[in-house]
Amino acid sequence: CLWVRNLRQNRRLPGPFAWPVVGNAMQLGSLPHLTFSRLAKKYGNVFQLRLGSSEVVVLNGDAIIRQALIRYGAEFAGRPNFTSFQLVSGGKSMVFGSYNTVWKKHRRIALSSIRTFSTANSQTKKRFEAHVMEEALELIQTFIHQTRKHGYFEPTHELTVAAANVICALCFGKRYCHEDMEFKALLGKVNRFGETVSAGSLVDTMPWLQAFPNPIRRIYKDFKDLNREFFEFVKDKIIQHRQTFNPEVTRDMSDAIISVIEHGTRVEDGLTKEHVEGTVNDLLGAGQDTISASLHWILLLLIKYPHIQVKLQRLIDAEVGRDRLPTFEDKSKLAYLEAFIFETMRFTSFVPVTIPHCTTCDVMIDGLHIPKDTVVFINQWSVNHDESKWKNPEVFDPSRFLDDKGAIDRDLTNSVMIFSIGKRRCIGDQIAKLQVFLFTAILLHQCTFEANPADKLTLDCTYSLTLRPLHFTICVKPREDCKDKVS
Numbered sequence: 001c002l003w004v005r006n007l008r009q010n011r012r013l014p015g016p017f018a019w020p021v022v023g024n025a026m027q028l029g030s031l032p033h034l035t036f037s038r039l040a041k042k043y044g045n046v047f048q049l050r051l052g053s054s055e056v057v058v059l060n061g062d063a064i065i066r067q068a069l070i071r072y073g074a075e076f077a078g079r080p081n082f083t084s085f086q087l088v089s090g091g092k093s094m095v096f097g098s099y100n101t102v103w104k105k106h107r108r109i110a111l112s113s114i115r116t117f118s119t120a121n122s123q124t125k126k127r128f129e130a131h132v133m134e135e136a137l138e139l140i141q142t143f144i145h146q147t148r149k150h151g152y153f154e155p156t157h158e159l160t161v162a163a164a165n166v167i168c169a170l171c172f173g174k175r176y177c178h179e180d181m182e183f184k185a186l187l188g189k190v191n192r193f194g195e196t197v198s199a200g201s202l203v204d205t206m207p208w209l210q211a212f213p214n215p216i217r218r219i220y221k222d223f224k225d226l227n228r229e230f231f232e233f234v235k236d237k238i239i240q241h242r243q244t245f246n247p248e249v250t251r252d253m254s255d256a257i258i259s260v261i262e263h264g265t266r267v268e269d270g271l272t273k274e275h276v277e278g279t280v281n282d283l284l285g286a287g288q289d290t291i292s293a294s295l296h297w298i299l300l301l302l303i304k305y306p307h308i309q310v311k312l313q314r315l316i317d318a319e320v321g322r323d324r325l326p327t328f329e330d331k332s333k334l335a336y337l338e339a340f341i342f343e344t345m346r347f348t349s350f351v352p353v354t355i356p357h358c359t360t361c362d363v364m365i366d367g368l369h370i371p372k373d374t375v376v377f378i379n380q381w382s383v384n385h386d387e388s389k390w391k392n393p394e395v396f397d398p399s400r401f402l403d404d405k406g407a408i409d410r411d412l413t414n415s416v417m418i419f420s421i422g423k424r425r426c427i428g429d430q431i432a433k434l435q436v437f438l439f440t441a442i443l444l445h446q447c448t449f450e451a452n453p454a455d456k457l458t459l460d461c462t463y464s465l466t467l468r469p470l471h472f473t474i475c476v477k478p479r480e481d482c483k484d485k486v487s
């Protein structure tokens with residue numbers, strides 16, 4: 001077997017020297033994806049690190065990552081057996097669960113419930129569109145209110161609520177107002193989730209750190225608290241759904257999941273009632289932080305590059321007109337807007353490294369042997385900044401996605417890696433792209449966004465499962481002919 005052969009040959013994967021006890025933990029820096037890319041230049045696209053007690057293999061670059069996640073899809077589809085992963089969704093998470101036959105059924109049910117309430121047919125798509133439109137218009141009202149009250153303001157809370165409300169509407173058929181205190185408190189902590197489960201987090205690889213007062217102990221405590229509170233919120237909603245469940249009417253995704261798992265005609269072996277709460281909790285968590293991070297970056301790039309903002313507004317005005325709001329159907333006419341969104345995803349790579357993977361058996365990649373149960377980090381940032389693939393990857397240029405006729409180059413957009421690929425690919429990618437498109441189109445159609453001259457407008461960010469821009473403030477003005485409508 002490969003493992004024995006490697007042992008006999010005494011081969012070790014390339015990588016930096018690992019110190020006793022901590023390994024390479026102190027070398028990750030504040031932006032580990034950049035450290036990984038730097039190390040890949042020195043040691044190659046497949047290299048090894050040790051974080052505390054865990055051996056970790058880091059995969060970089062377009063070719064190696066595609067080879068691993070597509071050609072050896074099943075071999076790289078596991079999740080590490082981390083303590084923190086077991087705490088998510090009451091231990092019944094699909095996102096953080098092991099790769100096995102029950103997981104496959106679980107993923108199929110989650111994916112089909114998303115489709116049923118979004119892209120399944122023209123009717124469901126219209127309903128989904130209405131949810132996003134309502135949220136975009138509410139967001140604009142709140143932005144304008146904040147501008148009147150404070151002048152420049154930080155848009156974090158508003159974007160978090162808007163993103164959470166779309167997925168809440170799909171899951172529970174309910175949205176919350178921006179001032180709802182209970183919802184505000186719940187969401188206030190959600191962005192702490194990614195600190196624990198992101199690649200490079202030391203919570204699981206150096207668990208002994210929790211014995212002493214230090215930032216890791218606080219991060220882990222917050223993680224446990226927020227998982228408990230969030231799961232209680234979801235359980236409460238599922239109890240209400242069970243009490244009012246009518247097999248004739250599927251109101252939302254919670255009903256759809258209850259229907260398949262608890263009332264289905266097919267026996268879903270291994271899936272219990274608790275998987276209902278687990279699935280809804282997963283979808284709510286996964287569909288919220290990522291969307292709000294993408295809207296953050298979009299706003300920052302619009303104020304940093306005002307000429308791009310004006311170009312987008314002119315395009316939308318020309319193609320949509322001023323008498324109605326943009327819709328999903330306008331997407332094909334707004335190639336430059338789509339290009340702007342893809343460039344935001346590529347350039348910022350705001351999910352820089354996927355959720356950690358783990359090998360399900362011994363596997364050979366690039367001539368190197370990786371044993372079963374090795375933790376694997378997939379560096380998406382390195383794909384989006386791969387110099388062999390992208391011209392001047394460090395430059396923000398939406399037009400790189402347009403061909404000579406101004407149409408979207410699908411080969412290039414497919415090369416952007418932000419939703420991962422293979423067996424663990426994001427199942428919300430379609431609704432995420434639609435949502436981000438419509439939010440951005442409506443915001444630009446209705447408002448102008450201005451930077452605060454006192455802000456430096458750097459692209460500096462904090463690292464977690466998602467990258468977040470450091471502090472920036474905006475002022476939002478209704479466009480001339482929208483003033484009456486939004487006042």
Ligand code: HEM
Nearest residue numbers: 095286287290291351354355418419420424426427428432
């Ligand atoms: C997983 C990205 C929105 C549901 C993931 C992963 C990434 C990702 C990178 C990890 C894949 C891996 O480990 O290899 C994004 C981005 C989004 C987004 C960039 C928005 C722009 C959503 C939405 C939903 C969703 C809206 C659902 C409502 C999921 C689920 C998984 C996942 C369920 C777990 C898949 C699995 O483990 O099999 N996403 N996501 N995501 N995402 Fe998303």
